[in-house]
Amino acid sequence: MIKRILLLIVLISSTSNILGQDRLITKANEKYAEYSFSPAIDIYKKVLDKGYVSPDLLKKLGNSYYFNADYPEASKIYKRLVDDYGDEVSAEDYFRYAQTLRTLGQYDESKAVMSKFTEMTSDDGRASAYKSERDYMAEIAKNSGRYDIGPFEYNSIYSEFAPSFYKKGILFSSDRDTGNLARYRHTWNSKDFLDLYKVNSDSASLNLVTKLDKNLNTRLHESTSASTKDGNITYFTRNNMKDGKYVKDENGVIRLKIFRAVAENGVWVSIEDLPFNSDTYSIAHPALSPDERTLYFASDMPGTYGQSDIFKVAINQDGTFGTPENLGGNINTEARETFPFVSADEILYFASDGHPGLGGLDVFATKIKNRTYNGTIFNVGEPVNSKMDDFTFILDESTKKGYFASNREGGMGEDDIYSLLETKPLEFDCIQRISGTVRDKISSEPLVGATIKVIDENNDEILTAITDANGNYNLQLDCNQGNFVRALMQGYVPSEEYLGKSTGEPMAIDFYLERDTVTAGFGDDLAKLLQLSTIYFDLNKYNIRPDAEIEIQKVIAAMEKYPSLKIQVNSHTDSRGRDSYNLWLSQKRAESTVEYMVSKGIDKERLLGQGYGETRLVNGCDNNTRCTKEQHQLNRRSEFIILE
Missing domain, CATH: 1.25.40.10 (Tetratricopeptide repeat domain)
Structure with a gap:
């Protein structure tokens, strides 16, 4: 095998x-x-x-x-x-x-x-x-034909796979065991153990293959590497070993670990296993983000979705590491996800037999957006993928050249590396999350049940959403095209925002809708039209409370917008106390409200104040009824009635 x-x-x-x-x-x-x-x-x-x-x-x-x-x-x-x-x-x-x-x-x-x-x-x-x-076969066919592939010059009758970019050349893994007559074999498939090899390159062509030195290669497996751009740090996979001896778990299995090798003047001077490795599960197949601050890898550690998942871990400035994070259920399935690679354009490529494919392991791709992994996952199609296992895909975005490995028919060995040239890039869905709140422009109260429509540049309506109990909405747009986002509510003038093509960053768009003035008339309570909270007063008080100030400011804003608007402030009390006292108190409350509004710039000629004492109770809490403090509070209020 x-x-x-x-x-x-x-x-x-x-x-x-x-x-x-x-x-x-x-x-x-x-x-x-x-x-x-x-x-x-x-x-x-x-x-x-x-x-x-x-x-x-x-x-x-x-x-x-x-x-x-x-x-x-x-x-x-x-x-x-x-x-x-x-x-x-x-x-x-x-x-x-x-x-x-x-x-x-x-x-x-x-x-x-x-x-x-x-x-x-x-x-x-x-x-x-x-x-x-x-x-899915039709979808794979649609994605096919994007790459030209050819043989890798240095394949052998043995296995070659796991190419990775290293300086101007590549590293790869093989069991060819060059120059070693004593072959080590593994009982998984009775084949030779793997070592890392290097193919140098100059401006003209690739040169001969050389085996990395014994500091990196041991008598067990070394494979799947990822190097920094300067080549001074290489992460690679190796069997679990300590003091030159392999280490088994309680089931007799030699697990995999990722090691970090540091080079000085071309010599590997430091090789250490990473701190989140374990003797009880495997950590393998490293890949670096374009900024070299994130390490991706595959593992079967606790918390995986399936047989192996893809994880990431932060690389700190001082060389230490954060806590590994699973990339989530959009990437990982109950089967095998492994061999990650991240291109310069932050496209994550990985191998999987859990996502729909052609057979065995297939290569898949998804766009990383804002450090999230919820985008569309593409099977990259033929000829990279085949009926057999296809894996360890890498791509240089600047040259559009890369490599992958496969065990398909027609190869020299059991696994072979193939070169590739990307002739047509994948067209990733560009999903942009838009959220916000729809409010009354005057009162700033959220509008429940407002409609949000998304209309494309051809004036076709493509989706709608309804605001929730807090006036909020959430939707997703195709950011490969321009879109109009429109808010509508009965009794209000529609409002619209245009969003052009983007890279998909989330946006917050709040709408403040103006009322259609025809809907308000004589005798209407402006507070209700503006969906204001009720203006309440404390027991035996007529001063304006802080919470009432906020609501009155919204009435003032409406009067400023509509200069012909005149209102009457109707104030009320609860039933406690003498009737004559309550009538006086309610009049003071009405006058206090009017004075407050005048102090904020409203012409006194546009305001009237009238107290009604306890004559207009809202809940039947009269002198003969026993009520709670909360029930009495409901009657200590002011209203704003439209006169003109």
Whole structure:
């Protein structure tokens, strides 16, 4: 099997049920649990040849082939499992079976199996993706043809993959083991261990391949690297080891870690594993952001969505690291997401077998916007993607040249690197989030139920939204085009904002709508028309409270806007106290309100004040009724009645 599969982070979820006393089954299950798939396959096959079969054996044999990327053999075993033990088949078995069928080009059969998978799962993101992308093959076809690809000059009969830019050349991983007669082999697939190699370049052409020195390469795996632009720092993947010896977890698995190597004058002087590595899960496949302040990687650490997820971690100015963060459920699925790469234009490329693809691992791309990862995810299509595994994609945005690896047919080795030239960039959806509040221009009160319309430059209405109980709205625009955002409310003059093409930064747009003056007339309560809070007074007081000042200011603003507007201030009291006292108190409240407005510039000739005492109670709290303080408060109020 392909060498780089060794470095895919896999979380095997099947259980190890030891059946009977069969020594071979026990031994095979032990190898399977250690991810030693190659010897496990040999033993399981011997058992099958002896006529012993069980659903557990078929599952583990199928998975062993699957994780060794022997998809034809895996497909045969999964088919036997489904045909003979239908009641024992899990959703994950159906998913892997569908994946193997796609690698064989049997897309109709794969769809039928995926339908069974979606029937068995309700909250699995992969099921949702396939339900919503029934025509995903047409979408992939639309994205295809954007790259010209060719062979990599330095492929061999062994595995080459994981290219990364290094100074003016590249680094890559291979099991060719140049110059070493004593080959180390790994029991996952009985192939040689991986080392890092360098291809130098000058202004004319690529030169010979050289193996990195022994400070970086050990007798275990080194792979998937990412270097700073000056080449002085390189992050790379290595098996877990300490003092030159490998370290196993409690299940006998040698996990993966990311190491940082620092060079001085071309010599690697410091190599250290990163502080968030672990002996109990894997951290692998580093990639750097364009500003080299963020490290992306793949891991099966606790909290992953699936078998492996893509994470990021901040690189601080002093070289320390922040806390790793999962990129979230838009990127990561319940399957494998791995091998990230971020281009200079902040496009995240990664390999996945969880998003709809052509088979095996496919390369996907999404635009990073404002440090978020919620944009549309594109399958980059053929010829980069194929029926087999395609992964470790990198691209130089300045030259549009890059590389990727694949185990497709026609290669020299088990994995091969291919060169590529981007001839047509992907057209990413530009999603811009717009939010805001719609308010009355005079009172500044939020308008509930106002309509927000988005109209394109062809004057076509493309979406609408309604303001909530607080007058707020939220919507998303296509920022690849210009849009008009329009706010409408019955009784108000519409308002509109134009937004041109943008890079998608979120925007806040508040609308302040003017009232249609025809809707207000003689005898109307201006406070209600302006949706003001009621003007209340304290018990036995007629001074203007601070909260009342805010509301009266809105009435003043309306009178300033409409110079012909005249109002009468009607003030009231509760029923407590003598009637004559309450009538006097209410008149003082009306006069106090008028005086306040005059002090703010309103002509006294436009104002009248009238006190009504307790004659116009709003809730029946008269002298014969027992009421709470809160109920009495409702009657101590002022109104603003339109006279003209």
